[in-house]
Amino acid sequence: MxxxxxxxxxxxxxxxxxxxxxxxxxxxxxxxxxxxxxxxxxxxxxxxxxxxxxxxxxxxxxxxxxxxxxxxxxxxxxxxxxxxxxxxxxxxxxxxxxxxxxxxxxxxxxxxxxxxxxxxxxxxxxxxxxxxxGVPVIRTVSNLLAGDRIKRIQGILNGTSNFILTKMREEGSPFKKALLDAQKNGFAEADPSDDVDGTDAFRKLMILSSLSFGQQPDWEDVPVVGIEHIQPIDVIDASKGDLRYRHVADIWIDDNDKLLGTVGPVLIGANHPLFSIDGVDNAIIIETEYLGQLTLVGPGAGMxxxxxxxxxxxxxxxxxxxxxxxxx
Amino acid sequence: MxxxxxxxxxxxxxxxxxxxxxxxxxxxxxxxxxxxxxxxxxxxxxxxxxxxxxxxxxxxxxxxxxxxxxxxxxxxxxxxxxxxxxxxxxxxxxxxxxxxxxxxxxxxxxxxxxxxxxxxxxxxxxxxxxxxxGVPVIRTVSNLLAGDRIKRIQGILNGTSNFILTKMREEGSPFKKALLDAQKNGFAEADPSDDVDGTDAFRKLMILSSLSFGQQPDWEDVPVVGIEHIQPIDVIDASKGDLRYRHVADIWIDDNDKLLGTVGPVLIGANHPLFSIDGVDNAIIIETEYLGQLTLVGPGAGMxxxxxxxxxxxxxxxxxxxxxxxxx
The missing domain is CATH 3.40.50.720 (NAD(P)-binding Rossmann-like Domain)
Incomplete structure (x- = not known):
């Protein structure tokens, strides 16, 4: 054997x-x-x-x-x-x-x-x-690449941030209390800075960028914003308009063939595929030439x-x- | 070469x-x-x-x-x-x-x-x-199978039905009008029976069953219900309770290791991953031993x-x- x-x-x-x-x-x-x-x-x-x-x-x-x-x-x-x-x-x-x-x-x-x-x-x-x-995004993108072309990838790539935003919306909690909740539930590290300031999502976005586009943008050119400054009132106001804050990492090729990326909180409406992604799940939308949009949702962490x-x-x-x- | x-x-x-x-x-x-x-x-x-x-x-x-x-x-x-x-x-x-x-x-x-x-x-x-x-569900399940175990697969496997249910909810259309709309948009065949009576979703479920569980249930044992008998008033009543009708194909291993399947309309709530899947998209939830739930969403048809x-x-x-x- x-x-x-x-x-x-x-x-x-x-x-x-x-x-x-x-x-x-x-x-x-x-x-x-x-x-x-x-x-x-x-x-x-x-x-x-x-x-x-x-x-x-x-x-x-x-x-x-x-x-x-x-x-x-x-x-x-x-x-x-x-x-x-x-x-x-x-x-x-x-x-x-x-x-x-x-x-x-x-x-x-x-x-x-x-x-x-x-x-x-x-x-x-x-x-x-x-x-x-656990979401097989690397394998899926690799498989797509041979016969298709990736145009854009956007996603919720940090479960801790998403858990905190979900708590803020559902319970009206301020950021700090929601973060404590996340820590109590084992969804945030003792030092959560990389998770809540966008750094962790940024790193995953760069990995996806190398894979999907064969290159990364200059790191300084990618604006990275976290969720620490979102107030409960912002989240509640958004909900009234049937909008939700999601922390979204986004990378795409623009019309001039330039590779652009952003990481930060985004207000999205009920028809957006990321609207319903709550808790510690991750979600990735892969946009390709032939498929249109393919969305993968699943557990972003865990043993x-x-x-x-x-x-x-x-x-x-x-x-x-x-x-x-x-x-x- | x-x-x-x-x-x-x-x-x-x-x-x-x-x-x-x-x-x-x-x-x-x-x-x-x-x-x-x-x-x-x-x-x-x-x-x-x-x-x-x-x-x-x-x-x-x-x-x-x-x-x-x-x-x-x-x-x-x-x-x-x-x-x-x-x-x-x-x-x-x-x-x-x-x-x-x-x-x-x-x-x-x-x-x-x-x-x-x-x-x-x-x-x-x-x-x-x-x-x-275009949703790579076969490849994804195949990859998962080697080191994980599939417990259940449920999904919206027929884009025509989902388009019709979406139209009925959004526009209050009766089934027949929504079907005509689907046909006008190229989302339904001239003879749409297999799509709206659940047969098409059933077939895809059997393909997933063979792949995921190495077997299919006896076809007669799987109840298959279509969407033809859903009335606009049903859809509207559901919406009032923040529920939506989805046509769901479902296959799972029960606690006695028996393989069970159903195909038919299901009322689901806002937290369910299939709640927000509108139009001609397909969506599949793969439940495994290690991953928990993985959801794939994308175009179910098209050249x-x-x-x-x-x-x-x-x-x-x-x-x-x-x-x-x-x-x-």
Whole structure:
């Protein structure tokens, strides 16, 4: 039985989600692909932290245990922040590993370089989980690109902001109270600044931009506005006119073939596809030459949705492997 | 330059859409896949019908011109009805062609047999266009299946019905007037029975059932109700309670592992993902073990959306071919 050996960098919510799904679906994956997937090493920050023992898996705080292991075929990365994630993944590619990442901060900036590097080394890069969690927007756009043309992508790319705006409308809460609610429900980090000031949505938009248009606009040229300054009275006034505030990230090619982007709160009416997207969901409208508008809506975060997006990337890589084996 | 030779069965809206997209995107497809795609033969019912001449393409009313041509790699099928479509495609598979179909009536019934036959002959079957037109629901479900589990699929699978229900609500029209409107706008056939009595949605549901659950319920066990008997007063009363009629096809595994399906009008509230789907759009909610709910919304019909779904199937087939070539 051919097998895939995997390492996981980071064992927070997302890393653990990947591990659990690979365990729970071990048999199905074997049946569907003909491959077993074994997680052999997990990189953690603090090795002394108490955790349930995981049988057959090496827990390490030394990246060399992964990069120097010739057996490892694929590296899942679920760390936060640009570094050391970028360096680790770059080294993993160099040694011939496929990589699968959920790290949007790192990928917005270094994604194009990693993809080029991977092409050169003939390995694959999965980044479905960087954008809109469990919503398969990366795969969908990739599939569309070969025979169609993307004209515009707009979406609600940050679940925390959307949860807060929903609370403000439904309960008339001020921003700070809605944010506290989000934190209590596990929908916002202790430091929520990247989520509420638009930075997180901006990064995901840049990832979508590279994928859809083969380029990103100059980052300084994209206005990025958050939701911190929206007042309850604004939200209530909007509701009276049957309008809703949504925090929308938007990127499109204008009539002069210029790539333009914006991120910020937008007032939208009841016929807009984003009007009814409440709570922590993400939603993406893909506008193409042939399809018109295609809208995807689903969970933008969470252990299982994000973990399953990363596992889906792996299965895609394995299926290509499968074809190769069958034909040899 | 490796090339793919294609035949198209049927040159109505969908068949012509496929042809046009393949012409318009010829260069992009070549750049993206390394293959040129040449349409060499088109099967029509009436060869004497006046049409614009198509250079380099043989127009025929004899299926043997396609089945006996050893050069053809892929057959696009865009005929209406079970036969002769099923026989043609079965013969095409037997001679080693990939097939790509938009024929939901044929595929709901014969899809499982065609897929088995194709597996045996080591060719592929594309059927994205059979269900929800340009919305990539087949590809999305296929991708989810390997590492996740589908629990339920519900959706608006017939754009004609949805257009009529929308008109009845927005304009207070009776069913017959709304149907006439749909016909005038090109959103309903001269004989609209399959669309308005639920049969068309039922067929698409059976295709989704085979794909998602590996089986279909007994057809007689699925209650199928259309929209013909909904009165304007029903629609208006619903609106007063902030409810809307949607024609919903629904299939799920119950707690006893039994596969159940229904097709018919349902009253839904403002928080339901199908509430805001107006006009000819289709929408599908995929409920899985890991993702929760994923919703896809987009054009359920039309020359370019449906044609592009078929071309996307072809590109998927070609990409697998590509991997094979690279590794040999």
């Amino acid at each position: 051919p097998s895939f050996k995997a390492a996981i960098l980071g064992f927070g919510t997302v890393g653990e989600g990947v591990y659990r799904i690979l365990q729970e679906k071990r048999e199905e994956i074997r049946e569907n692909t003909g491959f077993t997937v074994d997680v052999v090493t997990i990189l953690v920050k603090d090795k002394t932290k108490k955790r349930k023992p995981i049988s057959g898996v090496k827990i390490t705080d030394n990246i060399r245990d992964i990069l120097d292991d010739p057996e490892i075929d694929v590296v899942f990365e679920a760390i936060v922040g640009e570094e050391p994630a970028y360096t680790y993944l770059s080294d993993a590619i160099e040694k011939g590993c496929h990589i699968i990442t959920a790290n949007k901060k790192m990928f917005a900036k270094h994604g194009p370089a990693l993809l080029k590097h991977a092409e050169f080394r003939n390995v694959q890069v999965g980044f479905e989980a960087t954008t809109a969690g 299982y949705p994000t973990g399953s997006a990363m596992v889906a990337d792996l299965l895609h890589i394995i299926r290509q492997q499968e074809v190769v084996m069958v034909t040899n | 490796p090339s793919f030779k294609a035949a198209i069965l049927g040159f109505g809206t969908v068949g012509e859409g496929v042809y046009r997209i393949l012409q318009e995107k010829r260069e992009e497809i070549r750049e993206n896949t390394g293959f040129t795609v040449d349409v060499v033969t088109i099967l029509v019912k009436d060869k004497t019908k006046k049409r614009k001449p198509i250079s380099g393409v043989k127009i025929t009313d004899n299926i043997r011109d396609i089945l006996d041509d050893p050069e053809i790699d892929v057959v696009f099928e865009a005929i209406v009805g079970e036969e002769p479509a099923y026989t043609y495609l079965s013969d095409a598979i037997e001679k080693g062609c990939h097939i790509i179909t938009a024929n939901k009536k044929m595929f709901a019934k014969h899809g499982p047999a065609l897929l088995k036959h194709a597996e045996f002959r080591n060719v592929q079957v594309g059927f994205e266009a059979t269900t929800a037109g 370019y959306p449906t044609g592009s779904a078929m071309v996307a199937d072809l590109l998927h087939i070609i990409r697998q071919q590509e991997v094979v070539m690279v590794t040999n």
